[in-house]
Structures are given as C-alpha cells and as structure tokens.
Amino acid sequence: MTATATTVGDLFAVIERRPALAIDADLTVEKDGTAFAVRGYDDLVAVDLPSLGAALELWRDRPVDGPDAAAALDAAGLTAELRVRGAPVARLGADAVPSGLAERLGLGPLELLVDGLLLALTQQRG
Template structure:
C-alpha cells in the first residue's frame, strides 16, 4: 500500500522514509531571458548564475519558501549551492550550516558564504 501525501507534513513523512537522493545533472535553464547552469554532483546541486542581480531576482521569485526548500533538501540528503559567476554565495539543505548573519537578517536556515559574496560583488576582470 502506497501512502498519499495530502499536506506538507505528510510529504516530509513520506520523504524521510526514503533513502537519500543522488543527483547527476548538467542543465542550462533560462528564466525571463537569463540563462544559468544547474549541475548535480551526487548530493550537491549547484545553481550558477551570471550576476548578483540574477541571483536576487531568482531569490525574489522563488517558487517555495526557503525554510520549506531547506527542509525538503535536508530530508532527502541534498544540498543546494547558489553560485554567482562560479563563486558560492549561499548553501541550503543537508550540509548547510546556518550562519548567524543569515539568522540576523531573517533569512532562515541558510549558510551565507562571505568569501563567495565578496567575489560575486567584485567586478569581472579580464
């Protein structure tokens, strides 16, 4: 007999009984004319955006609340890392260690990566 989830709580209960997921992906996604890469490496899903502005736009238009996303990722053993031009700026999910800065800013269970934030804000050289 297969249980059907009717609430978010039911869904998490079903997910928690399953083994951890492993992801193998190499995608290019386009949203509102902005292309970005999504790559999966076992238990890490990296979303690499072309600019800090694109990251903020994706943040504003997120389809689910960050606490729900973090909980769902952690429940299946996955970590999502948001990168800007290759520099990791935010991590959430299984391996994320929520930072005090994120908590102070009211961002929830996110790990802000200060070094990556600085690199993301640095103009491109070349």
C-alpha cells in the same frame, strides 16, 4: 499500497522512508531572459548564475519559502548551492549551516559564504 502526502509533514515522512537521493544533472535554464547552469553532483545541486542580482531575483521568486525548501532538501539529504560565476555564495539544505546574518537580512535559513560573496562582488566591479 503507496501513501499520498497531503501535508508538508506527510511529505517529509514519505521522503525520510526513501533511500538517499543522488542527483546527476547538467542543465541550462532560462528564466526571464537570464540563462544559468544547474549541475547535480550526487547530493549537491549547484545553480550558477551570472550575477548577484540574478541570484537575489531567483531567491525572491522561489516557489517555496526558504524554511520549507531547506527542510525538504535536508529531509532528502540534498544541498543546493547558489554560485555567481563559479563562486559559491550561499547554501541551503542538508550540509548548510544557516547564518545569523541571512536571518537578519530576511533571507531565511541560508548559509552565506562570505568569501564567495566578496569574490562575486569583486568580479562585478571588474
């Protein structure tokens, strides 16, 4: 008999009983006219966007709140990494260390990667 999750807590319980997930993906996704790449490497899902603006728009339009998404990724042993033209700017999930700055900015439990953010900003100006 398979249990059906009816609450977020039930979902986490179901996920925790399953073996660790491994993701293998190589996709191009388009949202509102903006194309971006989604690559899966075992327990990391990298989303590579063309600009910081596109990254912020994707974060604002996410279907699940940041804390819920972080908890679900963590329970599944997965990490999502947002990149801007290859430069990692933020992480969410199992391997992320949430930053106080992200919380103060209202971004939720994100790990902001300052070096990647600076590189993404520099690339936009050039």
